[in-house]
Amino acid sequence: MHGWTLGRTYRSDAGEVRWEVLGEEGAAPVVLLHGTPFSSYVWRGVARALAMTHRVYVWDMPGYGTSEMSDGQDVSLAAQGGVFAELLTHWGLDEPSVVAHDFGGAVALRAHLLHGARYRDLVLVDPVALAPWGSPFFRLVGAHAEVFEQLPPALHGALVREYVASASHRGLHPAVLDALVDPWLGEAGQPAFYRQIAQADQHFTDEIQARYDELDLPVLICWGAEDTWIPIEKGRELAGLIPGSRLRPIEGAGHLVQEDAPAELTAALTAFLS
DSSP states (O other): OTTOOOOEEEEETTEEEEEEEESOTTSEEEEEEOOTTOOGGGGHHHHHHHTTTEEEEEEEOTTSTTSOOOTTOOOSHHHHHHHHHHHHHHHTOSSOEEEEETHHHHHHHHHHHHHOOOOSEEEEESOOOSSSOOOHHHHHHHHTHHHHTTSOHHHHHHHHHHHHHTTOSSOOOHHHHHHHHGGGOHHHHHHHHHHHHHTOOTHHHHHHHTTGGGOOSOEEEEEETTOSSSOHHHHHHHHHHSTTOEEEEETTOOSOHHHHOHHHHHHHHHHHHO
């Protein structure tokens, strides 16, 4: 993935997880969670910057990026929340800082509220957290995943490229777009792309939405001001539900804040985590 390699593995019930750690041993730990349809690759620049002062853990969720993709795999929010709680135990992290984007936000929230995972503090970046969610395209694909799986590879590739590109406000460099699309191509990647959409059910956030007022830790909410996937109004709504949380709009950024405004996002994270 263009110089981004996850060299370590963990065998979870949902499949093999690829992960890596950056930074000096003994530094304050921070874990980065990606969203859908992305991978830890979106965190590469931010992770390397944070590793100057932190011990940074990155991972590809089962069914994403370089982690295992297999037929019949459970890649739902329920499965991912359980895997994340397992990983924290595997890493020996009792109370790390957690930074979670998109779908990863719901994973982090479920792990904390349902699995007892403890965090020092939490940053949610354009998270999937509030109903209703899912664009018309997302719902269409989810309802007919078995049909879309049969698209000719060239048409499938074009669809994924257009979809991923739409997450950026400023536009993605061709090499970055290639890196984000490549895992979803081929015999394993194409069905995996539709599998993760088909299993992305809103009831997994409905289960926890009424409990956001139980969050008793520092919470920062960062949001791309130009996000067309999940408008910033959702960020304002979420900030109103989490006691003491702060909303930090990132100007000029769409849903993929890490790609559109990495310096601004890194600055916000560094100030909050310190």
